[in-house]
Amino acid sequence: MSSLSIIAPAKLNLFLHINGRRPDGYHELETLFVFLNYGDQLDFTLRTDNQILIECENPELTTQDNLIFKAARLLQNHANITQGITIKLTKKLPMGGGVGGGSSDAATTLLALNHLWHCDFSNEKLAELGLQLGADVPVFVKGFAAIAHGIGEQLEAVNLAPSWYLVVHPNVHISTQAIFTHPDLPRSTPKINGPWQEAKLYNDCESLVKKLSPEVEKTLQWLLEYAPSRMTGTGACCFASFAEEADANKALNALPAHWQGFVAQSVNISPAHLELNAKLNLL
Numbered sequence: 693m694s695s696l697s698i699i700a701p702a703k704l705n706l707f708l709h710i711n712g713r714r715p716d717g718y719h720e721l722e723t724l725f726v727f728l729n730y731g732d733q734l735d736f737t738l739r740t741d742n743q744i745l746i747e748c749e750n751p752e753l754t755t756q757d758n759l760i761f762k763a764a765r766l767l768q769n770h771a772n773i774t775q776g777i778t779i780k781l782t783k784k785l786p787m788g789g790g791v792g793g794g795s796s797d798a799a800t801t802l803l804a805l806n807h808l809w810h811c812d813f814s815n816e817k818l819a820e821l822g823l824q825l826g827a828d829v830p831v832f833v834k835g836f837a838a839i840a841h842g843i844g845e846q847l848e849a850v851n852l853a854p855s856w857y858l859v860v861h862p863n864v865h866i867s868t869q870a871i872f873t874h875p876d877l878p879r880s881t882p883k884i885n886g887p888w889q890e891a892k893l894y895n896d897c898e899s900l901v902k903k904l905s906p907e908v909e910k911t912l913q914w915l916l917e918y919a920p921s922r923m924t925g926t927g928a929c930c931f932a933s934f935a936e937e938a939d940a941n942k943a944l945n946a947l948p949a950h951w952q953g954f955v956a957q958s959v960n961i962s963p964a965h966l967e968l969n970a971k972l973n974l975l
């Protein structure tokens with residue numbers, strides 16, 4: 693196999709509780725991750741030299757700062773690989789929007805290159821490597837919907853009924869770091885005691901982000917007219933959940949022109965894993 697095309701799906705944090713702060717500044721979380729069947733597209737083609745090249749319409753994403761580059765370099769060094777790779781990125785996910793695009797791109801890169809370069813590392817090992825790139829990378833590498841503990845890397849699988857989501861990106865950028873270092877962020881939500889389905893669920897970042905960004909507040913107010921809604925991660929994207937695809941699309945069609953949105957279904961298994969397995973079984 694010399695080439696492979698794999699999706700890098702979005703995630704939503706259906707709830708996000710912050711339980712504390714570690715001495716290194718990272719936060720102890722409890723969060724429910726679910727994948728969406730919508731994401732970036734990554735096309736991998738093996739090279740005979742050892743270069744790692746990224747092609748993308750957005751020149752900002754072709755540099756060595758891209759998590760895709762960092763993931764490829766990390767694996768190449770870790771497994772002493774002499775081959776290189778050209779990766780074409782078709783960016784569909786809003787950047788810095790709380791849907792995990794960068795982390796998902798990095799995870800899909802680790803999963804695809806593990807096969808193309810014949811590294812044969814377990815997903816456990818890839819997740820361990822991925823954690824060096826970001827707290828959100830392991831869940832995409834493991835590829836199952838989960839409640840995460842710790843800083844987001846300890847995963848407890850869950851099985852959720854599928855739902856349709858309208859995800860809206862208000863045209864504002866919220867920096868994850870700015871939220872996690874803000875003095876007004878609530879950091880002492882108690883750990884859930886008992887079944888999570890019976891707990892009061894929310895996103896601890898939401899009220900702070902709404903205060904800092906009135907556009908996020910307006911987005912949530914608008915979505916709440918249609919369905920139960922919440923912010924994902926540290927924002928700025930917000931989502932509304934629907935039982936029927938048609939209702940989600942109806943709301944999407946009414947979306948004010950200054951916001952962007954997409955409709956997607958939630959899935960318990962990452963579409964990246966489903967695609968990879970389907971392609972490998974074909975060979």
Ligand SMILES: C[C@@](CO)(OP(=O)(O)O)[C@H](O)COP(=O)(O)OP(=O)(O)OC[C@H]1O[C@@H](n2ccc(N)nc2=O)[C@H](O)[C@@H]1O
Nearest residue numbers: 717718719790791792826827828843844868869872925926
């Ligand atoms: C908040 C979450 C929830 O899923 O998502 P996003 O809103 O970014 O998508 C994640 O935990 C983000 O994961 P990720 O974006 O990979 O985080 P990193 O690159 O490791 O860290 C970005 C910044 O957030 C802080 N951070 C991250 C995770 C965490 N548990 N505690 C933190 O304090 C880090 O200190 C860093 O300043």
Ligand SMILES: Nc1ncnc2c1ncn2[C@@H]1O[C@H](COP(=O)(O)OP(=O)(O)O)[C@@H](O)[C@H]1O
Nearest residue numbers: 758759760787788789790791792793794795797
């Ligand atoms: N492949 C990538 N896709 C998107 N952003 C990336 C990527 N690689 C690095 N980044 C950087 O990471 C930041 C956060 O990206 P992203 O994962 O989209 O946000 P979030 O975790 O909030 O969903 C971006 O603002 C960008 O500077």
